[in-house]
Amino acid sequence: MIDLLSGYAIFSLSTVLVFVALATLLHLQFGLAGIVNFGVVGFWGLGMYAFGILLLNFQLPYFVALILAVAIVALVAFVLGWVVLDLDSQAQLVATLAFAAVIADLVTTEKWLTKGVVGLGTVPHPFGGAQSALWLLLILLVLTVGVIVYARLLGRSPFGRLLAAIRDNEVLARNLGKDTSRAKLIFFTLTSAGMGLFGALSAPVRQFLTPDLLGPGVTFSVWIALIVGGKRWPLGGLLGVLLTIFVFDFLIETYLRVPSDWAQIIPILKLMLYGVTLVLVLLFRPFGLLGDRRQPTSHL
Amino acid sequence: MSVVTSALVLGLIEAAPLVLAAMGFTLIYYLNGFTNVAFAENITFGAFFAVIFTSILGLDFYLSIIPASLLSGAVSVLTYLCIFRPALRRGVGPTEMIILSVGLSFALRYGARLIFGGDLYYFDTVSPEYYAFLGVGVTSFQITALVLVAVLASLLYVFIYRTRYGEMMRALANNEELALASGINPTLVSVLIWFIAGVAGGLAGVFFGVFSFVNTLVGWNLILIVIMISIIGGVGSIRGALIASVVVGIVTSSISLVATPLYGEVLLLVLFIAFLKIRQMRARA
Amino acid sequence: MSNNQITLKGVKKSYGGRVVSDIADLALGRHGVEGLIGPNGAGKTTLMSLITGKISADAGEILFFENGNRHDISGKKLDAVARLGLVRTNQRIQDFESLGILDSMLLSVVQPAQETVLGLFAETALRQQAHPAINRYLEAFRFSDPGGYALSAGEKKLLDIIRCLLLKPKFLLMDEPTVGLPQDQTDKVMEVVREAARDDGMSVVIIEHDLDLIWNVCEYIHFMADGRIMAQGTPDEVRTSTMVREKYMGEGDA
Numbered sequence: 009m010i011d012l013l014s015g016y017a018i019f020s021l022s023t024v025l026v027f028v029a030l031a032t033l034l035h036l037q038f039g040l041a042g043i044v045n046f047g048v049v050g051f052w053g054l055g056m057y058a059f060g061i062l063l064l065n066f067q068l069p070y071f072v073a074l075i076l077a078v079a080i081v082a083l084v085a086f087v088l089g090w091v092v093l094d095l096d097s098q099a100q101l102v103a104t105l106a107f108a109a110v111i112a113d114l115v116t117t118e119k120w121l122t123k124g125v126v127g128l129g130t131v132p133h134p135f136g137g138a139q140s141a142l143w144l145l146l147i148l149l150v151l152t153v154g155v156i157v158y159a160r161l162l163g164r165s166p167f168g169r170l171l172a173a174i175r176d177n178e179v180l181a182r183n184l185g186k187d188t189s190r191a192k193l194i195f196f197t198l199t200s201a202g203m204g205l206f207g208a209l210s211a212p213v214r215q216f217l218t219p220d221l222l223g224p225g226v227t228f229s230v231w232i233a234l235i236v237g238g239k240r241w242p243l244g245g246l247l248g249v250l251l252t253i254f255v256f257d258f259l260i261e262t263y264l265r266v267p268s269d270w271a272q273i274i275p276i277l278k279l280m281l282y283g284v285t286l287v288l289v290l291l292f293r294p295f296g297l298l299g300d301r302r303q304p305t306s307h308l
Numbered sequence: 309m310s311v312v313t314s315a316l317v318l319g320l321i322e323a324a325p326l327v328l329a330a331m332g333f334t335l336i337y338y339l340n341g342f343t344n345v346a347f348a349e350n351i352t353f354g355a356f357f358a359v360i361f362t363s364i365l366g367l368d369f370y371l372s373i374i375p376a377s378l379l380s381g382a383v384s385v386l387t388y389l390c391i392f393r394p395a396l397r398r399g400v401g402p403t404e405m406i407i408l409s410v411g412l413s414f415a416l417r418y419g420a421r422l423i424f425g426g427d428l429y430y431f432d433t434v435s436p437e438y439y440a441f442l443g444v445g446v447t448s449f450q451i452t453a454l455v456l457v458a459v460l461a462s463l464l465y466v467f468i469y470r471t472r473y474g475e476m477m478r479a480l481a482n483n484e485e486l487a488l489a490s491g492i493n494p495t496l497v498s499v500l501i502w503f504i505a506g507v508a509g510g511l512a513g514v515f516f517g518v519f520s521f522v523n524t525l526v527g528w529n530l531i532l533i534v535i536m537i538s539i540i541g542g543v544g545s546i547r548g549a550l551i552a553s554v555v556v557g558i559v560t561s562s563i564s565l566v567a568t569p570l571y572g573e574v575l576l577l578v579l580f581i582a583f584l585k586i587r588q589m590r591a592r593a
Numbered sequence: 594m595s596n597n598q599i600t601l602k603g604v605k606k607s608y609g610g611r612v613v614s615d616i617a618d619l620a621l622g623r624h625g626v627e628g629l630i631g632p633n634g635a636g637k638t639t640l641m642s643l644i645t646g647k648i649s650a651d652a653g654e655i656l657f658f659e660n661g662n663r664h665d666i667s668g669k670k671l672d673a674v675a676r677l678g679l680v681r682t683n684q685r686i687q688d689f690e691s692l693g694i695l696d697s698m699l700l701s702v703v704q705p706a707q708e709t710v711l712g713l714f715a716e717t718a719l720r721q722q723a724h725p726a727i728n729r730y731l732e733a734f735r736f737s738d739p740g741g742y743a744l745s746a747g748e749k750k751l752l753d754i755i756r757c758l759l760l761k762p763k764f765l766l767m768d769e770p771t772v773g774l775p776q777d778q779t780d781k782v783m784e785v786v787r788e789a790a791r792d793d794g795m796s797v798v799i800i801e802h803d804l805d806l807i808w809n810v811c812e813y814i815h816f817m818a819d820g821r822i823m824a825q826g827t828p829d830e831v832r833t834s835t836m837v838r839e840k841y842m843g844e845g846d847a
Contacts, residue, residue, distance in 0.1 A: 044403060046410075091585040097403040098343045099584055102535045106577040109532065113570045161713040166703045169692065173700055176689040179647070183683070184701055184756060185675035191708075198710055224528070228414055235407065273422065280418035286411025290404055291395055304693020306740035308720045308727065 018141045020258040022148055022213045026052075027253045029152040029206045031233040031245025032159050033199045039239035040159075040168060041195055042175030044097045047088075047104030049226035050111040051200045055081045055207025057115055060128045060217050065121065070134055074208050081204025082197050089196040094189055105224075112222040122217075129216035144212055151209070155202065159242035171195060225279060229253055232282045236289050238298030247297060252282060310443055315562040317444040323557025324450075324457040325512040325519070327550060329530060330537040331464055332508030334549040337538060339481050339501050340396060342405035346387060347509055347534070348527030349416040354380040354510025355517035355526050356420065359429045369431055369518075370452075377510045384506020385499050387412060393498070413528070421524045429522040453515040460511065461550060464504070468546055477501055533560075536580045597659045597763045597796040598622040599644060599679070604653030604667075606643060613639050615820045616653070622764055622796035626787060628811035629800045630831075632841050636820040637800045638684055641766050645681045646674045659763045678763035682770060684800075688749045693742050697752055698727045701759035730755045733781060746773045754782055758789065764796045765789075771803050783810055804842075808832065816841070 030048055037043045058080045062073035092103040115122045122128055133140035134147065162168045173181045174188045181188050211217060229252065230245075237248025256278045260266070266274065289296060329351055336344045357379045361372030395408055437448040468474040476497050480487040484494060513526060537556050541548025559579070563572040599621040606614040614636045621627060621644075629637050642648045644655060646669045655667040657679055666674050689697055702723040707715040731739050734755065736748055743752045750773045757765060765786070771779045787810065789795045798815075801807050807814065807828070814831040816824040818840050824831055831837055 042403075044406070088581075091581055095584060095588060097406065098535070099539060101343065101406055102532065102539060103581050103584060105532055106536070106581060110574050110577050113574045117568070117570045117574075158713070162710075164716060165713045166699070166708045166715050166719055167710055167712055169696055169700055169703075170708050172691050173689045176691055177687060179671070180683070180687045180689065181700075182670070182672040183645070183647075183675060183681065183687075184760060185672050185680070186700075187672050187676075187705075194710060228410070231407065231410070276418050276421050280415055280422065283411045283413065283415030283418065287391060287408060287415060290400060290408040290411065291391070291398065294398075294400060294404060302691055302742075304741050305695040305699065305720075306693070308695065308724050 014262075015141065017258075017262050018145050019213060020262050022141075022145050023210075024249060024254050024258050025145070025148040025152045026206050026210050026213070027230060027233060028246050028249045029148075029155050030203055030230045031237070031249055032152070032155045032242065033202045033206075033245075034230050034234050035239060035242060035245050036159055036162070036199050037196065039234065039241070039244065040163065040175065041171040041192060042097075043093065043192065043196055044100040045104050045196075045200070046101050046227055046231075047106075047108040047111075048203060048230050049222055049224065050104070050108030051081055051085060051203035052207035052210065052226065053108075053111050053115065053222040054084060055204030056211045056214070056221070057122055057128070057207075057217060058204075059208035060131050060211045061121055063131060063211075064128060070132075074205075077208045078201050078205045081207070082201035085200030085204075086193065086197045089193045089200070093192045093196055108222070108224070108227060112219060115222060116219045122219075125219055127216050127218040131211040131215050131217065133212045144209070148206075148209060148213075151206070156242055156246065163242060167191070167195075228279070228282065232286050235286055235296055238296030238301075240295060240301035241298045244296055244298050251297075252285070311565065314444050315558060315565060317441055317446065318561035318565070319558030320554070321446065321450045321454060321519075321557075322561045323554045324453045325515040326530075326533065326537065326553040326557050327457055327461050328508045328515070329512035329534045330541070330549040330553040331461060331546055332505040332512065333531075333534050334538045334541070334546050335468075335501055335505040335508070338546060339477065339498060340392065341481075342392075342402050343409065343535060344392070345406060345409040345531060345535075346412040346416060347409075347505070348413050348531035349420070350380055350384050350387075350506050350509035351513035351516070351527035351530055352417065352420060352522075352524060353383050353527075354513030355522040356424065356429075356513075357510065358514040358517065359431065359522050362431055363429065373511070373514055376514055377507045380510025380513070381503040381506035384502045384509065388498065388502040413531075417524055417528060424524060426523065429517075431518055431522075449515075449518045453518065456511075457515065460508070464508065465546070465550065467504075473497070473500065533576070536577075540580070540583060596661065596794060597678075598657075599764065600656045600658070601644070602654045602656075604643060604655060605651050606639060606648070607651060613820050614643060614650070616640065616822060619815070619822050621798050621815070624813035625790050626797045626799065626811050628807040628814040628828075629798055629817060630802075630804070630807055630814060630841065631817035631823075635817045637817055638768055639820075640817070641681055641768055641798075641800065644674075644766065645679065646671045657764070675760070678760075679766075680757045680760050680762040680764070681766040682754045682757045682768060684768035684772070686746055686749045686773065687753055688743060694736055694739055694748075694752060695727065697743070697756055698730070698759055699723055701756045702726060726759060730759070730785075733785060734778065747775060747778065750774055751778060751782070758785065761793065762795060765798075767797065767799045769800055769802065771801060771806060779806070 030052060034045065034048060037045050055077050059073055059077035062068045062076055063070065068076065088107055092100050095103070116124055133144050135143045170181070170186060170191055173186070174192065178188050214221065233248030233252050234245050235248070236251055237246065238244035256274070260274065333344065333347045336347065354376055357376035358372050361367040361376055362369050391412055395405060400408065439446055439448065439451065468477065476487070476492045479490065480492055480494055480497050487494060516526060516530065533556065537552045538549050540556070541552035560572060560576055563575050567575065601616045601619045604614060604616040605612065631637055643650050646666065649668055653667065654665065657664045657666045657677060659678055664677055666677070692700065699719060703719055707719050734751055737744060743749045754770060770782060774782065783806065786797055790797050799807070799811065811828060814826065814828055815822055816831055816837050823840065824834050824837055
């Protein structure tokens with residue numbers, strides 16, 4: 009096992025797992041609750057930088073820094089959610105995009121805190137020793153599976169039903185006495201904090217943090233994965249990531265021997281193909297590969 | 309006083325491409341009722357068409373504006389006929405339309421990136437002359453752009469609110485069945501609107517490129533502000549978009565006089581998010 | 594007889610200069626099942642939207658009294674009003690596209706305490722607890738596929754009413770319940786509503802153009818035109834009022 013996985017393979021697999029988790033969290037936000045979050049990279053990046061800064065600049069203990077970083081993301085998500093969640097999908101899109109742009113800008117400008125484009129590092133792995141990267145991979149694996157299991161259970165719980173009702177017809181849900189604003193706000197805060205947690209754990213994966221990690225490509229990759237896989241399904245994100253990010257970022261970059269002048273083109277080609285795929289999926293299979301999810305409760 | 313005039317002059321100049329972009333974007337929203345993020349690529353393509361005509365084919369800058377804007381109009385119509393119209397016919401909802409347009413935006417942007425690379429292009433065949441205007445240094449391009457934008461925006465405004473075609477378009481946007489019944493050909497009017505929107509977007513790209521530089525991210529960097537303007541101006545209101553883009557231009561340049569560009573953007577975006585909340589709270593009260 | 598009542602004082606609402614609602618003084622719910630009638634465009638639906646907080650009034654005070662408690666519901670949000678036990682059925686068909694019939698009913702029955710982000714295993718208890726109430730409605734009303742989705746417009750309308758009844762409201766506003774429903778289903782709905790009014794003390798106000806239903810079911814009637822309450826009284830009083838005849842029944846669409 010260990011021999012099979014080179015250092016680079018561990019890095020790539022860790023990245024892929026992070027994307028699976030982000031896509032599953034987006035399934036919860038968009039597929040289940042209908043919240044249009046185009047600021048995924050903002051929450052993820054805020055978690056990553058907050059953790060790095062607390063750990064390196066403020067010398068906090070590892071897990072204290074981790075918890076504090078997630079708490080910061082939760083707080084920011086709460087405030088942003090309070091502002092945007094009751095707006096229409098266009099306003100949600102622009103406001104969350106704007107939020108992500110603000111985070112990327114601030115990371116660049118606040119050099120005293122983030123070291124700007126020079127980069128913040130080195131973020132150590134949670135456990136030392138020769139297999140420290142493998143341990144981190146295992147932690148990510150456990151947490152990602154946890155997110156998928158949570159998504160699966162939530163989809164069949166009363167709260168999941170409430171979120172589906174809000175997505176389908178929010179006014180009607182309010183007509184039945186549901187405090188939809190509160191439900192959305194709590195859920196958005198929780199799931200965005202989840203994105204922050206995976207951001208924080210991406211810091212030791214990356215080890216060296218630079219503002220160019222926070223480009224719009226991250227949010228877009230997560231969206232494409234979820235839409236391709238199937239936004240309504242807890243496993244939609246996993247399937248989508250396997251077909252997109254796993255192929256490009258793991259298989260091709262790790263195992264395919266490409267000429268060096270091609271190496272620069274591949275990421276660009278990747279994003280272009282993602283775009284084409286997204287258009288084709290929405291035109292010809294709008295609910296993604298797994299399809300629409302309509303399983304009514306058939307008996308009590 | 310000088311700070312105020314600088315802010316006003318620079319703001320108007322800053323607003324010039326924004327006015328065109330916001331009007332083009334809003335036209336599409338007004339007609340089809342969805343946010344077309346791929347409009348960003350219309351802006352980018354307009355700028356690149358002009359670059360091709362001037363730098364590569366050696367055409368005069370002012371002359372190159374015409375084929376560049378017509379070509380961007382054609383690209384806009386093409387995206388409508390090949391992607392958006394089929395999607396609308398299939399009953400894709402407004403949220404999914406946004407995501408679809410984001411997908412198209414990425415496909416076009418990184419397609420362009422494959423061709424043009426990540427380099428910065430300048431309109432290097434022409435060198436501007438400098439003038440002082442109300443005590444503010446401006447280039448001849450900026451003045452030309454300002455005048456051209458004023459003329460084009462007025463023409464567009466007159467077209468939409470004062471001509472028969474504009475009336476048809478507004479009829480179509482409000483009620484397709486009624487428009488059909490009164491003998492309006494919806495496809496033809498839609499194609500015309502997408503063409504005009506594309507021309508406006510392309511011109512915005514050209515002027516934005518003249519002020520600074522052109523690369524494949526020009527449109528993407530602008531689109532957030534453009535959508536913001538259309539929301540502030542009241543979604544789908546062309547008058548509102550016109551006023552809001554001037555206001556945003558002046559606000560942006562005022563901020564940039566006292567802060568670095570990145571802080572300016574942060575402040576603008578935060579102001580926008582706050583604006584959304586305030587408007588929502590006022591609507592509820 | 595119920596202890597629940599809604600009072601409106603000086604409630605005004607206008608759109609673009611046109612006054613659509615101008616209620617000087619109105620008390621609803623004193624007489625068990627009441628009717629609200631009037632010509633199209635009289636402002637009946639707007640009045641219900643104002644009471645439930647779906648839209649907010651420009652001026653005035655709306656109070657809701659239930660079992661001796663007094664609530665000022667002017668300017669309160671839709672969901673907050675519904676939680677007080679003041680619920681409305683919809684005139685137009687409203688449905689949750691992805692929820693089946695049973696899911697729709699469970700959504701109504703569930704308590705907020707069971708509806709939490711961490712309540713992942715509350716479903717079993719919820720179903721057991723909801724079983725009797727839901728079964729009662731499934732036995733009373735026949736859906737073509739009770740384990741699936743509400744298919745026809747009539748089934749969706751019926752489901753909308755059942756969802757509201759499952760909330761066990763103290764005050765139920767019904768906006769044209771018979772539209773889209775077959776006659777036998779309408780009769781059953783009215784039977785269930787009257788039963789709840791009698792046994793549970795639920796107050797009911799019904800908007801209807803089907804005047805036979807109004808004369809048969811309602812004990813008291815409010816007549817509305819041009820955004821104002823024009824006449825009130827027992828079915829006999831309202832039926833014989835010359836003003837009501839002129840303004841409404843003379844139209845011929847009754």
